[in-house]
Amino acid sequence: MRLSRRGLLRAGLAGTAATALGGLAAGCAVPAGSTGRNMVLWYWSGGLSDTVVKEATARYGKDVRLKAQQIGGYYRSKLITTLAGRAHIPDIAGLKGEDMASYLPNADQFVDLRTLGAERLKSRYLDWKWQQGVADDGSLVGFPIDVGPVVHYYQPAVFDKAGLPHEPADVSRELDTWEKFFAAGEQLRRRVRGAFLLTDVGSVFEMSLGQGTTRFVDRDRHFIGDGEHVRACWDRAVEAKRRGLVSDIVSGTPDWNSAAERGLLPSQLNASWAAGDLKLGLPKTKGRWRVADCPGGPSNVGGSFLAITKACREPERAFEIITWMLDADNQAQGFVDAGLFPSTPASYGMRRLREPDPFFGGQITMDVYGPAAEKIPVAYNSPYDIALGQPVRDEIKNVGVLGKDPDQAWRDAMGKCRRIADHLGVSY
Amino acid sequence: MATAPALDKPPAAATGTTAVHRRKGVLSHWRLYAAISPFYLLFLCFGLIPVGFSLYLSFHRWDGLGAMEWAGLAQFRYLLTDTDFWSSIGNTLIIWALATFPMILLAMVTAVMLNSAVRFKNVYRFAYFLPNVTSIVAVAIVFGSVFSTNFGLMNALLQAVGLDQVAWLNTPWGIKVAIATLMTWQWTGYNAIIFLAGLQTIPSDLYEAARIDGAGPVQTFLRVTLPLLRPTLLFVLVVSTVTGLQSFAEPQVLLQTTANESTFSGGPDHAGRTMVLYFFQQTFDNNDFGYGAAVAWGIFLVVVLFSIINWRLVQRRGED
Numbered sequence: 067m068r069l070s071r072r073g074l075l076r077a078g079l080a081g082t083a084a085t086a087l088g089g090l091a092a093g094c095a096v097p098a099g100s101t102g103r104n105m106v107l108w109y110w111s112g113g114l115s116d117t118v119v120k121e122a123t124a125r126y127g128k129d130v131r132l133k134a135q136q137i138g139g140y141y142r143s144k145l146i147t148t149l150a151g152r153a154h155i156p157d158i159a160g161l162k163g164e165d166m167a168s169y170l171p172n173a174d175q176f177v178d179l180r181t182l183g184a185e186r187l188k189s190r191y192l193d194w195k196w197q198q199g200v201a202d203d204g205s206l207v208g209f210p211i212d213v214g215p216v217v218h219y220y221q222p223a224v225f226d227k228a229g230l231p232h233e234p235a236d237v238s239r240e241l242d243t244w245e246k247f248f249a250a251g252e253q254l255r256r257r258v259r260g261a262f263l264l265t266d267v268g269s270v271f272e273m274s275l276g277q278g279t280t281r282f283v284d285r286d287r288h289f290i291g292d293g294e295h296v297r298a299c300w301d302r303a304v305e306a307k308r309r310g311l312v313s314d315i316v317s318g319t320p321d322w323n324s325a326a327e328r329g330l331l332p333s334q335l336n337a338s339w340a341a342g343d344l345k346l347g348l349p350k351t352k353g354r355w356r357v358a359d360c361p362g363g364p365s366n367v368g369g370s371f372l373a374i375t376k377a378c379r380e381p382e383r384a385f386e387i388i389t390w391m392l393d394a395d396n397q398a399q400g401f402v403d404a405g406l407f408p409s410t411p412a413s414y415g416m417r418r419l420r421e422p423d424p425f426f427g428g429q430i431t432m433d434v435y436g437p438a439a440e441k442i443p444v445a446y447n448s449p450y451d452i453a454l455g456q457p458v459r460d461e462i463k464n465v466g467v468l469g470k471d472p473d474q475a476w477r478d479a480m481g482k483c484r485r486i487a488d489h490l491g492v493s494y
Numbered sequence: 495m496a497t498a499p500a501l502d503k504p505p506a507a508a509t510g511t512t513a514v515h516r517r518k519g520v521l522s523h524w525r526l527y528a529a530i531s532p533f534y535l536l537f538l539c540f541g542l543i544p545v546g547f548s549l550y551l552s553f554h555r556w557d558g559l560g561a562m563e564w565a566g567l568a569q570f571r572y573l574l575t576d577t578d579f580w581s582s583i584g585n586t587l588i589i590w591a592l593a594t595f596p597m598i599l600l601a602m603v604t605a606v607m608l609n610s611a612v613r614f615k616n617v618y619r620f621a622y623f624l625p626n627v628t629s630i631v632a633v634a635i636v637f638g639s640v641f642s643t644n645f646g647l648m649n650a651l652l653q654a655v656g657l658d659q660v661a662w663l664n665t666p667w668g669i670k671v672a673i674a675t676l677m678t679w680q681w682t683g684y685n686a687i688i689f690l691a692g693l694q695t696i697p698s699d700l701y702e703a704a705r706i707d708g709a710g711p712v713q714t715f716l717r718v719t720l721p722l723l724r725p726t727l728l729f730v731l732v733v734s735t736v737t738g739l740q741s742f743a744e745p746q747v748l749l750q751t752t753a754n755e756s757t758f759s760g761g762p763d764h765a766g767r768t769m770v771l772y773f774f775q776q777t778f779d780n781n782d783f784g785y786g787a788a789v790a791w792g793i794f795l796v797v798v799l800f801s802i803i804n805w806r807l808v809q810r811r812g813e814d
Binding site for chain 1: 555557558559560572576578638639642643644645646661663664665750755756762763775778779780781782785
């Protein structure tokens with residue numbers, strides 16, 4: 067067939083009309099949530115155990131078609147765009163722990179899980195984690211997936227060479243305070259050439275802050291980041307720098323990998339999920355790491371939640387599905403599959419989780435993670451915490467990396483915090 | 495424009511008929527307009543409406559989910575006094591200048607060489623274009639290795655010629671140079687191909703004339719090639735300005751660490767925090783969508799300003 071110009075134009079016109087009509091029709095009939103037998107679940111890669119998702123799909127297949135969708139890219143912005151657009155909202159949505167504080171003021175977008183009988187399951191989950199999913203009005207928005215207890219990863223061979231305790235139990239006991247930890251760092255630097263206890267000052271500040279119960283903004287929308295509790299964490303980080311315990315290496319770079327492999331950065335304070343990063347990034351160091359308690363006490367980094375949106379047509383069914391997916395058994399599976407540390411203490415005693423880990427020289431790491439997870443303090447996370455914590459975090463980095471004068475840095479941070487607080491309507 | 499030649503102005507009588515013809519044309523050619531409408535409809539949906547909405551948003555306070563609250567000019571007032579925003583403009587301009595001027599020079603030299611290359615012309619063109627279509631995230635990760643302190647290629651080169659190591663990604667200037675180098679690498683080939691297209695529109699008899707008049711290669715380049723490349727140069731400059739002023743992924747990925755911290759902070763002393771990175775931080779870290787929109791409009795004004803400056807610069811040179 068020869069294509070004439072007229073023919074092409076007609077085809078183009080028809081195409082446009084069809085698109086416009088289709089768009090219009092779709093625009094009028096966009097459903098707010100899922101359709102048909104579908105029950106849509108949004109999460110991100112590695113956010114849930116694939117095995118458990120597959121089993122849940124089969125298990126509830128006679129009632130609903132569970133469509134578990136991994137959403138790539140910037141998850142939170144996609145979820146809130148969809149919620150704000152009121153179209154194709156998933157029935158069940160994963161909420162990342164670090165975003166939780168920003169979802170809670172909009173608790174009306176989600177079903178209050180207490181209305182579905184969540185309270186009777188409360189005792190099976192870590193209390194501090196449960197509290198993180200509760201909004202100001204008392205409604206339960208998020209159902210606990212995993213937690214991220216912070217521990218002390220270290221290389222026993224290097225600690226031994228430095229004349230430091232190197233058995234996990236000894237390290238936990240003898241380096242239990244920041245002061246003893248720093249003293250050990252000085253000894254390490256003296257005895258092992260080129261070795262540093264800390265990669266940067268950020269981890270000291272961050273973990274210290276996590277060990278307390280107050281952060282930057284309180285429940286009354288008042289800025290408390292200038293208080294003694296933040297200042298103490300700041301001073302501790304500055305002290306680590308002053309005592310020469312901090313390397314000039316950027317974490318995550320080839321330099322870091324190489325230094326860790328050569329035993330020059332033999333210690334790392336990080337969450338349970340960092341074990342996965344170590345295994346992936348430094349496969350050659352298999353067997354050369356151990357896990358001990360974090361100096362100064364337990365804290366948490368990361369961990370996420372599942373929530374049921376208001377668009378869900380069958381909240382009872384959805385609740386049945388998420389509580390099954392997140393029971394102690396399946397959370398244990400989540401740890402095995404994806405390194406998701408369970409928020410259900412009953413999982414910690416299961417044989418699957420008490421397997422010796424060859425990467426950690428056959429240590430049963432659960433002996434460290436489990437007790438740490440149970441002792442994490444409850445802290446209030448304000449939706450303004452990120453904005454008002456950032457200047458402090460930026461300035462402690464300037465102290466650590468650029469050697470900025472700590473007093474000047476603190477003044478700069480506080481000055482900036484006051485300006486931001488003023489802008490955001492937070493009192494100070 | 496009083497001295498402008500009247501040559502391109504058609505006679506008055508002709509203007510009248512053209513206008514009538516044109517008016518009729520719009521209606522009688524409705525099919526043609528309908529045929530090209532998909533672009534405009536899509537642009538309306540995904541371009542114009544979001545742009546309008548962001549303007550609306552910049553007069554509000556919004557956390558992205560809850561109720562919007564009217565803020566009047568408060569966001570813009572804060573923007574004007576926000577030292578972080580002004581420093582991000584400074585960072586962007588420094589990085590842009592560090593990237594663009596070497597890039598234009600390299601691209602022009604490359605284009606002249608490509609133009610005189612006899613064999614494998616297409617292979618070269620393909621090779622030079624490749625960096626531009628490579629994923630910026632992948633490129634930034636590679637450059638992160640290149641600029642790492644102890645095992646980076648850059649420091650290996652410095653040490654080979656007897657210089658000291660530089661902690662590229664841990665010092666304010668090192669960060670800027672690293673980002674600029676990445677951008678230069680990525681855009682040189684693309685712009686070389688644009689320059690090459692410009693070179694090929696220059697009639698060869700001009701070169702012949704120059705040769706007969708006894709001009710050397712440098713003189714030919716400065717007196718023939720460069721003046722005739724001016725429109726191309728303008729295009730390259732404007733495009734580089736628009737892309738350079740919107741740089742975002744380069745610093746974000748290059749300065750990403752595995753530490754538990756914001757990926758939008760731009761490294762120590764915010765040395766790599768460009769305007770768009772700052773916009774992302776305000777919008778997506780702080781959930782301050784209203785202020786984010788105001789920052790976006792601030793960026794827009796800066797880009798417009800620099801496009802005008804570029805245009806005037808190249809234009810004025812054309813007049814004298």
